[in-house]
Amino acid sequence: MSVFDYDVIVVGAGHAGIEAALASARLGARTLALVIKLESIGRMSCNPSIGGPAKGHLTREIDALGGEQAWVADLTGIHYRMLNMKKGPAVWAPRAQNDRIQYSLLMREHLEAQTGLDILEASVSGLLVRDNAVSGVKTLFGKEFTAPRVILATGTFLNGMIHTGKVSISGGRAGEPAALFLSEDLGAVGLAVRRFKTGTPPRIDMRTLDYGKLEAQPGDDEPQGFSYYRHVTPRNHVSCYITRTTEETHRIISENIRLSALYSGIIKGIGPRYCPSIEDKIVKFPDKPTHHIFIEPEGLSTHEGYVNGISTSLPPQVQDAIIRSIPGLERARIVRYGYAIEYDYISPEEITLTLETRKIKGLYLAGQINGSSGYEEAAGQGLMAGINAVLSLDGRSPLILDRSNAYLGVLIDDLVTCGTNEPYRMFTSRAEYRLCLRQDNADERLMPIGRDLGLVSDVRWQRFQSMLAAKERELLRLQRETCDQHPDLTEPVKFALLLKRPRITSQDLIRYGWKPSPDVDPGTARRIELEIKYEGYLKRQEEELERFRKAEGITLPGDIDYMHINTIAWEAREKLNRIRPLSIGQAMRIPGVNYTDTSALMIWLRKHKLLPSSPLREVTGA
Numbered sequence: 249m250s251v252f253d254y255d256v257i258v259v260g261a262g263h264a265g266i267e268a269a270l271a272s273a274r275l276g277a278r279t280l281a282l283v284i285k286l287e288s289i290g291r292m293s294c295n296p297s298i299g300g301p302a303k304g305h306l307t308r309e310i311d312a313l314g315g316e317q318a319w320v321a322d323l324t325g326i327h328y329r330m331l332n333m334k335k336g337p338a339v340w341a342p343r344a345q346n347d348r349i350q351y352s353l354l355m356r357e358h359l360e361a362q363t364g365l366d367i368l369e370a371s372v373s374g375l376l377v378r379d380n381a382v383s384g385v386k387t388l389f390g391k392e393f394t395a396p397r398v399i400l401a402t403g404t405f406l407n408g409m410i411h412t413g414k415v416s417i418s419g420g421r422a423g424e425p426a427a428l429f430l431s432e433d434l435g436a437v438g439l440a441v442r443r444f445k446t447g448t449p450p451r452i453d454m455r456t457l458d459y460g461k462l463e464a465q466p467g468d469d470e471p472q473g474f475s476y477y478r479h480v481t482p483r484n485h486v487s488c489y490i491t492r493t494t495e496e497t498h499r500i501i502s503e504n505i506r507l508s509a510l511y512s513g514i515i516k517g518i519g520p521r522y523c524p525s526i527e528d529k530i531v532k533f534p535d536k537p538t539h540h541i542f543i544e545p546e547g548l549s550t551h552e553g554y555v556n557g558i559s560t561s562l563p564p565q566v567q568d569a570i571i572r573s574i575p576g577l578e579r580a581r582i583v584r585y586g587y588a589i590e591y592d593y594i595s596p597e598e599i600t601l602t603l604e605t606r607k608i609k610g611l612y613l614a615g616q617i618n619g620s621s622g623y624e625e626a627a628g629q630g631l632m633a634g635i636n637a638v639l640s641l642d643g644r645s646p647l648i649l650d651r652s653n654a655y656l657g658v659l660i661d662d663l664v665t666c667g668t669n670e671p672y673r674m675f676t677s678r679a680e681y682r683l684c685l686r687q688d689n690a691d692e693r694l695m696p697i698g699r700d701l702g703l704v705s706d707v708r709w710q711r712f713q714s715m716l717a718a719k720e721r722e723l724l725r726l727q728r729e730t731c732d733q734h735p736d737l738t739e740p741v742k743f744a745l746l747l748k749r750p751r752i753t754s755q756d757l758i759r760y761g762w763k764p765s766p767d768v769d770p771g772t773a774r775r776i777e778l779e780i781k782y783e784g785y786l787k788r789q790e791e792e793l794e795r796f797r798k799a800e801g802i803t804l805p806g807d808i809d810y811m812h813i814n815t816i817a818w819e820a821r822e823k824l825n826r827i828r829p830l831s832i833g834q835a836m837r838i839p840g841v842n843y844t845d846t847s848a849l850m851i852w853l854r855k856h857k858l859l860p861s862s863p864l865r866e867v868t869g870a
């Protein structure tokens with residue numbers, strides 16, 4: 249009988265907390281999820297949308313590992329688009345507009361249905377820590393809960409401060425109280441607490457738009473969802489709309505810039521560069537005469553619409569004027585005003601690749617608390633923290649995905665190895681091996697791992713196996729069977745060779761005599777086409793991956809005192825000591841640790857017989 253109330257406590261039931269709690273309970277741990285407001289479980293604080301470049305990749309990876317986000321996104325999607333289709337397949341990205349209310353309700357339903365998971369509305373105000381190990385949490389009204397593993401997934405709530413114009417109020421999100429005292433407790437146990445900011449635009453009543461002046465942006469003809477083998481058919485229910493800012497909009501913002509919380513000196517935290525407020529866009533890009541605005545419905549049971557592109561902390565009367573200056577929005581009525589929020593986060597250099605803190609055993613951090621931004625980034629970390637917390641309880645090896653097999657690996661490695669000085673979001677450009685890490689093949693990369701863990705059901709696993717078998721058979725047929733009906737051919741060629749031609753698609757092959765197998769669905773057909781067309785590039789990337797894996801394979805003992813290796817530069821020694829890379833590969837990615845430092849480290853390791861005879865040249869390609 250355990251002396252603890254629970255095995256795992258998850259603080260927060262946002263995107264990170266949900267995945268952490270579900271993974272933990274599904275892996276058999278007695279789990280408690282604590283949340284400030286039950287109604288806010290799975291709430292989308294900003295845009296009710298999942299996916300987009302690199303984020304869609306993350307969502308599909310979460311699904312392949314047995315997470316929840318993709319499935320619920322598919323069940324509540326109202327508008328689907330595959331982005332970047334004019335670019336290469338590495339950056340094609342599924343994106344959905346979701347019904348905000350339904351998304352949150354369904355997530356709550358899934359949590360409530362999970363055996364082994366208790367949910368409680370309570371605000372956590374401190375940690376129970378004994379001998380540098382966590383043993384539970386304290387709540388605001390005094391009740392304590394004990395557990396040997398605690399996952400903090402507190403989002404933007406830690407000492408959250410909401411700003412609109414000159415008015416600032418304490419809050420974790422509009423209408424929800426901030427989490428108080430917990431930050432101070434985290435600082436007191438030695439974790440580095442820092443401050444970021446983010447913001448959100450006003451919402452409008454969709455019935456007050458002049459649709460004649462807006463450009464409709466319908467969903468794709470063949471909508472594609474996120475989840476694998478769940479048999480959800482995505483459907484478009486609404487259209488989105490495009491408009492733009494005008495000279496008048498820019499004038500209003502410039503004239504009122506001192507009223508913005510961001511420009512009046514009230515906000516001190518650093519915001520996301522890639523997702524600037526409208527004030528930032530006008531000030532930082534004065535030569536740009538106009539900026540795109542996307543109007544996105546928030547759901548099927550509401551007329552509320554999200555005005556994507558004008559996140560702001562200007563006062564309400566200025567927001568009214570901005571809206572009226574935009575074509576199609578002249579008579580639009582704001583139903584919620586935009587605001588900015590500042591919040592505490594913990595420097596991600598405080599965690600290891602398992603998301604456990606270095607200083608407090610058993611304490612894991614996931615999501616926005618680690619300095620990241622975005623639902624997908626949060627959900628991915630939550631899933632990994634939930635899995636690793638239970639694996640460590642069971643005394644099993646941790647699950648660490650690396651940069652060669654997942655965006656999730658890139659995300660966590662970037663945060664832990666490089667830290668971040670602005671809210672971190674995922675981009676396809678962050679993944680070196682992105683042609684291999686496509687959104688379409690996340691199942692092949694990760695589902696076997698999810699299955700081994702016990703997070704992928706028998707039904708889904710069987711469907712996956714059938715897909716693999718059908719794909720293999722079709723690939724072989726394409727390589728074996730010959731086409732003699734193409735008008736440009738002087739002699740018959742294999743269908744696979746024909747498909748390699750730039751303008752020929754698998755659909756075109758049908759006109760030239762190809763008979764696709766009935767057990768190959770459209771998604772698998774697209775995947776086969778990509779693998780054939782990009783075979784050469786994929787092979788080259790595989791070679792690069794080999795070099796990467798070698799460097800990752802040279803593991804570093806956890807107890808090296810780098811400060812005593814005086815052949816390494818001082819700054820590099822400090823960084824190595826702080827971050828404690830698991831491999832030479834990870835050491836090479838630490839900013840401030842350069843080639844000479846890793847060479848010196850390899851020589852030192854060899855001298856101390858801690859290294860096999862693998863030369864650095866082989867690892868770095870130098």
Ligand SMILES: Cc1cc2nc3c(=O)[nH]c(=O)nc-3n(C[C@H](O)[C@H](O)[C@H](O)COP(=O)(O)OP(=O)(O)OC[C@H]3O[C@@H](n4cnc5c(N)ncnc54)[C@H](O)[C@@H]3O)c2cc1C
Pocket residue numbers: 259260261262263264265282283284285288289290291292293294295370371372373401402403404405406420421427428430446447448523587588589614615616617620621622623626627673
């Ligand atoms: C105003 C605003 C604008 C945003 N704009 C964008 C954007 O444009 N683009 C983007 O990518 N992301 C944006 N975000 C960020 C996005 O919402 C987050 O990245 C994402 O929600 C993080 O998920 P999370 O699970 O880490 O935290 P959250 O979704 O914030 O969930 C936190 C959870 O923790 C609970 N909680 C917190 N503290 C405690 C406590 N002490 N005790 C118990 N429960 C607690 C809360 O109740 C909540 O359930 C914005 C967020 C806000 C607030």
